[in-house]
Amino acid sequence: MNSTVTSTKENAWAGGDNQPLGASYGKMMMWFFLVSDALTFSGFLAAYGFSRFKFIETWPIADEVFTHVPFTHGSYPMIYVALMTFILIMSSVTMVLAVDAGHKMQKNKVIWYMFLTVIGGAIFVGSQAWEWNTFIKGDKGALETKGGRILQFVKADSGERAALKDFAITIPGERVEHENKNGVWFYDEGYMPSYTVKEVVKGFKADSNILVRTETINEEGHKTLLSREESLKKLESATQVVEGANLIHNEYGSRLFGDFFFFITGFHGFHVLSGVIINLIIFFNVVIGTYERRGHYEMVEKVGLYWHFVDLVWVFVFTFFYLV
Amino acid sequence: MAHEHKLEIFRGLLKFKNNTQKIWGVLIFLSLVTAVEVVLGIIKPESLTGNSVLGMKLLNWIFIILTLVKAYYIAWDFMHLRDEKSSFRRAIVWTPIFLVIYLTFILLTEADYIYEVYKDGFVTWNF
Numbered sequence: 523m524n525s526t527v528t529s530t531k532e533n534a535w536a537g538g539d540n541q542p543l544g545a546s547y548g549k550m551m552m553w554f555f556l557v558s559d560a561l562t563f564s565g566f567l568a569a570y571g572f573s574r575f576k577f578i579e580t581w582p583i584a585d586e587v588f589t590h591v592p593f594t595h596g597s598y599p600m601i602y603v604a605l606m607t608f609i610l611i612m613s614s615v616t617m618v619l620a621v622d623a624g625h626k627m628q629k630n631k632v633i634w635y636m637f638l639t640v641i642g643g644a645i646f647v648g649s650q651a652w653e654w655n656t657f658i659k660g661d662k663g664a665l666e667t668k669g670g671r672i673l674q675f676v677k678a679d680s681g682e683r684a685a686l687k688d689f690a691i692t693i694p695g696e697r698v699e700h701e702n703k704n705g706v707w708f709y710d711e712g713y714m715p716s717y718t719v720k721e722v723v724k725g726f727k728a729d730s731n732i733l734v735r736t737e738t739i740n741e742e743g744h745k746t747l748l749s750r751e752e753s754l755k756k757l758e759s760a761t762q763v764v765e766g767a768n769l770i771h772n773e774y775g776s777r778l779f780g781d782f783f784f785f786i787t788g789f790h791g792f793h794v795l796s797g798v799i800i801n802l803i804i805f806f807n808v809v810i811g812t813y814e815r816r817g818h819y820e821m822v823e824k825v826g827l828y829w830h831f832v833d834l835v836w837v838f839v840f841t842f843f844y845l846v
Numbered sequence: 847m848a849h850e851h852k853l854e855i856f857r858g859l860l861k862f863k864n865n866t867q868k869i870w871g872v873l874i875f876l877s878l879v880t881a882v883e884v885v886l887g888i889i890k891p892e893s894l895t896g897n898s899v900l901g902m903k904l905l906n907w908i909f910i911i912l913t914l915v916k917a918y919y920i921a922w923d924f925m926h927l928r929d930e931k932s933s934f935r936r937a938i939v940w941t942p943i944f945l946v947i948y949l950t951f952i953l954l955t956e957a958d959y960i961y962e963v964y965k966d967g968f969v970t971w972n973f
Contacts, residue, residue, distance in 0.1 A: 543934035553938050564946045568953045575957030576964070585887070604884040608877065615873045618924050622865050743895060823926075830924045834917055841913040845887050846906045 552824045556831045559793075563835050566786050567842055573778045580671075580737035582775035583745070584844050586683075590656050603844050606649045607836065610794075613642025614833040617801075621826045624819025629808065632822060636805040639829065643798040650791045657783065660766025662686065663715070664773040665722060667759040672775050674735045675726075676747060686763070689732050690717040690725035715763040723757050737775045783843070790839055793832050800825050852928050855919070872923045879912050901958075 543550065574581050585599040592602070620635035663686035665673040675684040699714040717725075726732055734753035738746045748756060764773045772780035804825045813819045851865045855872065862868035886894070886905065894905035922928045927935050 543937070544931040545934055550934070553934075557938055557942055560942045561945060564942065564949065568946070568949045571950060572953040572957040575954050576960045578961055579965075600884055600887050604880060607880055611873065611876055611880070614920065614924055615869055618869045619866065621926075622869065827925055830920055833924075834920050837913055837916050837920065841883075841909050845883055845909045 546820065548820065548824055549827070552827050556827060559831065560835075563786075563789070563838070566782075566789065567838060570782045570786060570842065573776075573782065577776050577778070579739055580776055581739070582737075582779045583739070583743075586745075587657075587774045587779075588653070588844060589661075592652060600844060602649070602653075603840060606646055606653075607840050609642055609649070610646050610833050610836050613639045613646070614830050616642065617826045617829045621819070621823050624813070624822045627814070627819070629811070629814050632808050632813075632819060633805070636801060636808060636822070640798055640801050640805060643794055643801065643829075647791060647794050647798065650787060650794070653787070654784075657780075658766050658768070660764075660773050662773070663717075663763065663765045665719065665757070665760040666762050666764045666771060667756070668761055669759070670777065671737055672764065672773060673756060673760060674745070674773070676733050676735045678731050678733050683735075684732055686717055686722055686725075686765070689729045690722045691728060692717070693721050693724065715765050717763055719760050719763055722763060723760070726753070726757060786839060786843070790832070790835055793835065797825075797829050797832050801829060850929070851926075855923065868923065872919050876916055876919060879916050883909060883912055 541547075545553070588603060589597040589599045590602065591598045616635045616638040620632050620639060623631035623635060662674065662683050664675070667673060675686070675689070676682065677684045677688075726734075730750065732753075733750065734748045734756050736746050736748060736756070740746050762771075764771045766773060767780040767783075769781055769784065771777065774780065804821055807813065807821065808819075813821060851868070853862045853865065853868050854860065855862075855868070855875075860871065862871055886908065890905065894908065895903050897904045899907055921939070927938070
């Protein structure tokens with residue numbers, strides 16, 4: 523019993539029952555932690571803004587990067603992130619409902635709402651993992667030039683993006699990836715792109731319907747398309763094929779875009795994950811009746827604050843990564 | 847303790863009967879704002895992308911303002927800042943707002959300067 527009861531009458535020098543600013547110690551410290559965490563996230567987002575303003579003319583257009591929805595093909599920009607946002611807001615709502623039920627000491631309601639919150643959070647983390655996976659695997663493929671710029675390909679007649687596999691011609695005799703099963707050497711070699719630069723260039727020359735698209739954004743807000751001659755000239759400076767994204771290369775455009783994507787959504791995803799774990803712990807505490815015996819559900823309120831904060835941060839990440 | 851809830855939003859324009867109702871009301875409002883953002887993001891109306899205020903497209907300003915609106919309702923109603931003492935609320939809200947405005951102003955100004963250097967400098971960055 524004693525271990526679950528935290529409030530004891532103390533004299534004023536030991537803190538007593540005074541509550542500065544009308545907030546209990548735990549709640550106030552949770553708020554101060556959230557303020558400092560908010561500043562950390564602001565630092566990241568401001569750094570993102572810095573890099574973006576620095577390369578304002580060549581920054582990737584988010585609508586063209588995040589176009590996939592699980593279990594479907596085709597291009598649906600923004601739909602999936604919007605859904606993820608809604609799921610997170612929804613789990614925020616079940617969290618407030620849990621806090622509200624806690625104030626009324628309705629244990630069973632708190633259990634159910636906490637359970638739904640955990641489920642919502644888990645779905646969100648899963649969605650983010652899927653987003654990462656799609657981003658890392660990449661979509662259409664591109665070439666990188668000597669200057670580190672990305673060249674993408676477009677079909678001239680329809681204006682749609684062309685994938686490397688749509689036009690690249692396989693040249694027999696070009697090196698293939700070494701796999702463990704093919705040799706005595708005991709490890710696989712690292713990743714090798716599906717095509718070499720030579721194969722892409724040969725395919726480009728054979729197909730007159732393909733044009734190069736550079737990173738530069740023109741006045742209408744689209745990426746600049748080159749003519750056939752300009753494209754051929756540009757292809758001479760290509761040094762490697764890029765498929766997907768890692769911290770050093772990415773096929774979507776500016777390298778920093780990939781870095782910030784991994785860093786900021788990763789940091790946020792880690793917050794969601796830890797939020798789910800903390801919610802789970804509190805959930806089990808509610809189930810075994812800890813707070814019922816303590817006489818109040820303030821712990822639910824405190825993790826609730828953290829959980830809403832995760833939602834709050836996502837609202838900003840959503841705006842600055844996907845909308846603006 | 848903050849067991850009494852203030853049940854009015856939009857400066858008293860909308861008053862809910864109880865806290866549960868207010869939560870659902872705020873959810874509907876937040877979903878509506880997100881839907882507007884997504885629709886604007888997909889359509890990208892010419893009139894909003896063509897015009898800019900203070901060096902940024904009108905559309906982007908709308909996104910940022912709607913985001914701040916959403917943030918306000920999450921903090922005020924879901925995190926119960928509306929029910930806290932105003933001194934506590936100010937300590938929490940104004941500290942980051944001041945620091946963030948300061949930081950973004952400095953970083954974005956500096957970034958724009960570097961952009962100009964890349965653009966007008968006599969060095970080729972894209973070769």
